[in-house]
Amino acid sequence: MxxxxxxxxxxxxxxxxxxxxxxxxxxxxxxxxxxxxxxxxxxxxxxxxxxxxxxxxxxxxxxxxxxxxxxxxxxxxxxxxxxxxxxxLRERVRLWHGNPDREQPDDPLDHSGLNIPAVNRASFESAPNGSYAVSFPEEISFQVIPYQLDGDRYLEDLLQNHAPDLRETKEEIEQLQEDFVALREDFLKSFDADIVRETEDYTLESAGYFDRWMFDFLVRLEREDEMDFEGIRERVRTQIERGNTRFESDDHQIWISADLGGGRSMAVYSATLDEGAVEEGDVEELREYESEVEDETLDVLNEVVDRLETNHPYEQVVKAADVLDTAESAIDELEKLLLEYDGRPIYPGDCKYLEEARISSN
Missing domain, CATH: 1.10.287 (Helix Hairpins)
Incomplete structure (x- = not known):
């Protein structure tokens, strides 16, 4: 022209x-x-x-x-x-989202195919971390970005220079997860609803995962309209019946585990037999107590739930449930932003890569 x-x-x-x-x-x-x-x-x-x-x-x-x-x-x-x-940068956005085209994922167990974190009924779930071992999300470092993008310089450039709203949402989710963990730890330190029961042959007491197990039930109670204490009692019974029992003959112990789903189970109560009740190293003698210990555990757990109902609500639990609700909205916003950036023809903002490639008009 x-x-x-x-x-x-x-x-x-x-x-x-x-x-x-x-x-x-x-x-x-x-x-x-x-x-x-x-x-x-x-x-x-x-x-x-x-x-x-x-x-x-x-x-x-x-x-x-x-x-x-x-x-x-x-x-x-x-x-x-x-x-x-x-x-x-768009390649990083698509990898972070995991399924921007809404395709059916290859893994039949993964109904979303997403690479972003999630909020479960009573906990956070990290973005994929590259580990296929069965473990709880809390046992690994929580991350909003999937392992494929760990340390990626272009993703860092995207967050710092081209997508500040993505960076802010990512940081918000990370902070919410930290707040949730802090509330849960505070609850576990002060929680004392477990019951110790002594019988003629053994002592029944809570195991390591018991407090956390109760915390999860209480959080679900706050977040799910259909959950009540009667529902908690039913789920406690079902998880114990579906769980497994482990024997440690040298220590004269029987461990009762709850089935948490997904192939995971954790010990919630244990029975330590008195000296002389069984011979050291004799697992078969321990097995004779299995049914009795399981029934006794269910009876104790019913009393525990009664205590929970009496002391309900717990301040840390109410706050933790609110944090999960807020985090759920923040994660939804993260997905929307990723889809939005996937559809943008040009990303705004300047960076060292554009500066190095820039042609001067002089």
């Missing part, structure tokens, strides 16, 4: 020069006729001045056109560099 405009201006100037030349030719003839050689000299000087001015105008116009063309070229190259950088 600029080039065609420039050609028209040049033709216009040439037309003006030809017209002026004809005018001055006529004036020169007239001046020579009336004034002689003196008139021609004045005309010559005037013509030279006009021609010089015309050449200056023509040169200035040509220079302006060239500068405009250079600016356009620089802008186009910089636009292409930004587009290429956007595509590089």
């Amino acid at each position: 600029l080039e065609s405009d420039g050609r028209r201006d040049q033709l216009r100037i040439l037309l003006y020069l030809l017209t002026a030349g004809l005018v001055f030719l006529v004036l020169g003839v007239g001046a020579h006729h009336y004034f002689g050689s003196t008139g021609l000299t004045v005309v010559d000087l005037t013509v030279s001045a006009i021609l010089t001015a015309a050449l200056v105008i023509l040169y200035f116009r040509q220079t302006t056109i060239l500068e405009s063309q250079h600016d356009l070229l620089a802008q186009e190259l910089n636009r292409e560099a930004r587009q290429q950088h956007t595509e590089t």
Whole structure:
């Protein structure tokens, strides 16, 4: 467009020069006729001045056109560099989301195919960490970004320079998870609803995961409308019946585990037999107590739930449930932002990569 405009201006100037030349030719003839050689000299000087001015105008116009063309070229190259950088960042966005095209995941157990964290009924679930071992989310370092993007420099560039809203949402989720863990730890330190029961042959007492087990039930009670204490009693019984029993003959112990689903079970109560009740190392004698210990454990757990109902609500549990609700909304927002950035044609913001690729217009 600029080039065609420039050609028209040049033709216009040439037309003006030809017209002026004809005018001055006529004036020169007239001046020579009336004034002689003196008139021609004045005309010559005037013509030279006009021609010089015309050449200056023509040169200035040509220079302006060239500068405009250079600016356009620089802008186009910089636009292409930004587009290429956007595509590089978009790859990270798609990997972080995990399933932006809403395709059916390859893993039949994974109904979402997402690579973002999640909120379960009573806990956080980290983004995929690359470990396929059966473990609890809390036993690994919680992360909002999947392991494939750990330390990725372009993702860091995206968060720092091109997507501040993504960075803020990521940091919000991380802070909410820390708040939840702090509330849970505070609850576990002060929780004393477990019951120790002594019989003629053994002592029944809570095991390591008992407090956490009760915490999860109480959080679900706060978050699920259909959950009540009768429901907790039913789930306690079901998980104990579906759980497994472990024997440690050398220590004369029977461990009662609750089935937590997903192939996971944790010891919630244990029975330590008195010395002389069984011979050391005799597992079969321990097995004779299995049914009795399990029934006794269920009876004790019913009393525990009664205590929970009496002391309900627990301040830390109520706050923890609120944190999970807030985190659930924040994770939804994270997914929406990732989908939004996946659809953006160009990412805003500057960074060192664009600075290195930038073409100056000077």
